[in-house]
Amino acid sequence: MDNQEAVLKLLEAVQAMSSGKEDKNLIPVGVSNRHVHLSQTDMDALFGQGYQLTKLKDLSQPGQYACKETVTLCGPKGAIEKVRILGPARSKTQVEVLASDGFKLGVAPQIRLSGDLQNTDGITLVGPKGSVQINEGLIVAQRHIHMSCQDAQNLGVQDGQIVSIEIEGLRGGTYDNVAIRATDNSSLECHLDTEEANSMGINSLSKVKIKNKNLGGM
Amino acid sequence: MDNQEAVLKLLEAVQAMSSGKEDKNLIPVGVSNRHVHLSQTDMDALFGQGYQLTKLKDLSQPGQYACKETVTLCGPKGAIEKVRILGPARSKTQVEVLASDGFKLGVAPQIRLSGDLQNTDGITLVGPKGSVQINEGLIVAQRHIHMSCQDAQNLGVQDGQIVSIEIEGLRGGTYDNVAIRATDNSSLECHLDTEEANSMGINSLSKVKIKNKNLGGM
Numbered sequence: 001m002d003n004q005e006a007v008l009k010l011l012e013a014v015q016a017m018s019s020g021k022e023d024k025n026l027i028p029v030g031v032s033n034r035h036v037h038l039s040q041t042d043m044d045a046l047f048g049q050g051y052q053l054t055k056l057k058d059l060s061q062p063g064q065y066a067c068k069e070t071v072t073l074c075g076p077k078g079a080i081e082k083v084r085i086l087g088p089a090r091s092k093t094q095v096e097v098l099a100s101d102g103f104k105l106g107v108a109p110q111i112r113l114s115g116d117l118q119n120t121d122g123i124t125l126v127g128p129k130g131s132v133q134i135n136e137g138l139i140v141a142q143r144h145i146h147m148s149c150q151d152a153q154n155l156g157v158q159d160g161q162i163v164s165i166e167i168e169g170l171r172g173g174t175y176d177n178v179a180i181r182a183t184d185n186s187s188l189e190c191h192l193d194t195e196e197a198n199s200m201g202i203n204s205l206s207k208v209k210i211k212n213k214n215l216g217g218m
Numbered sequence: 219m220d221n222q223e224a225v226l227k228l229l230e231a232v233q234a235m236s237s238g239k240e241d242k243n244l245i246p247v248g249v250s251n252r253h254v255h256l257s258q259t260d261m262d263a264l265f266g267q268g269y270q271l272t273k274l275k276d277l278s279q280p281g282q283y284a285c286k287e288t289v290t291l292c293g294p295k296g297a298i299e300k301v302r303i304l305g306p307a308r309s310k311t312q313v314e315v316l317a318s319d320g321f322k323l324g325v326a327p328q329i330r331l332s333g334d335l336q337n338t339d340g341i342t343l344v345g346p347k348g349s350v351q352i353n354e355g356l357i358v359a360q361r362h363i364h365m366s367c368q369d370a371q372n373l374g375v376q377d378g379q380i381v382s383i384e385i386e387g388l389r390g391g392t393y394d395n396v397a398i399r400a401t402d403n404s405s406l407e408c409h410l411d412t413e414e415a416n417s418m419g420i421n422s423l424s425k426v427k428i429k430n431k432n433l434g435g436m
Contacts, residue, residue: 004324004326098416099416099419100412108222111388111419142388142389164391170360170395171329171360172395173382173391173392173393173395174392174394175391176392177391194318195416195417198413199317199414199417199418201329
């Protein structure tokens with residue numbers, strides 16, 4: 001265990017100690033780096049016919065996991081290596097990057113919710129057995145909060161609603177246009193990308209709070 | 219002129235067309251990437267005795283400029299190449315990085331205002347003629363707004379005051395703890411780093427607005 005790990009464990013322990021008096025409105029944070037969800041067809045092209053992903057570790061959302069496998073993303077201006085694949089396979093390939101990755105790749109990906117891929121940018125993915133050029137599917141993820149339907153009821157929000165979240169600290173502030181994504185099979189977690197987490201001075205041990213509860217979708 | 223430049227020029231032109239009806243409270247944004255300010259002593263060690271920097275382009279703050287020269291930053295876990303030097307020389311070397319750079323380098327730099335370097339982290343800088351290990355001076359810049367004393371009066375704020383800024387758009391929100399830095403010789407500009415700008419979906423053509431005007435410093 002190195003120093004950074006030790007400090008994170010210590011922070012976790014201190015946070016657990018104070019959890020008895022914890023505000024029930026505090027929402028855990030999941031910080032996402034760039035990653036790829038692959039369709040089975042694209043997986044075959046990149047890794048070989050009938051390839052099965054190797055689970056590296058489970059993610060907080062039930063059934064979702066990070067894989068050993070990575071790909072290289074190639075755009076008109078540059079490439080980004082070792083981009084992690086998340087499993088399981090999906091019906092359509094989706095590539096989620098940071099806004100800064102767009103500058104490296106030479107594209108300007110739209111801010112979209114996962115699965116909302118119509119008229120988004122394409123990109124080239126390169127794996128050990130071949131490459132795939134997708135015509136759409138490259139996005140920067142819109143901030144969102146996963147939760148169960150029970151969580152939604154407890155927090156007084158509903159699936160599809162757009163809220164603002166408050167973040168405390170020296171680098172604190174408010175992020176608007178955070179989408180509520182409530183299903184029976186989701187764990188409570190606010191998903192931000194690494195740039196969004198860094199800009200507010202938070203990490204995967206932080207908690208955020210819903211601020212405004214405007215009714216209705218976007 | 220490539221496509222990206224063309225789009226930026228077009229955006230600039232459209233924004234200029236609408237400037238007649240522009241809100242006087244809108245503040246231009248300057249987006250900073252990682253950069254280094256060098257003392258003459260450290261410059262001598264990195265580039266050779268009596269070395270003079272080569273100006274690449276003027277920055278918006280009077281007398282400040284980006285230089286042709288770059289250095290490599292080296293921390294316990296990694297290195298970052300081609301980090302731009304900004305001139306002129308300062309009394310003390312200051313290295314301003316992104317929060318994500320801290321992970322690459324293996325350090326956790328404090329959020330500080332420029333010049334407030336006491337008890338900050340050190341780092342190693344490598345140039346073509348040698349290397350320098352500074353004992354302090356590595357920071358992530360705290361968000362701030364440069365302005366003239368006249369601007370401060372117009373905006374109803376004062377030097378040292380801490381405000382919040384509002385940002386519009388799909389990735390919009392509010393950044394708290396933004397420091398006002400008013401001097402007779404400053405241009406009105408809100409300084410954010412690339413992660414902060416990306417997280418709010420803005421760039422160097424964007425405008426922000428001061429939200430709360432809490433009196434007093436931090």
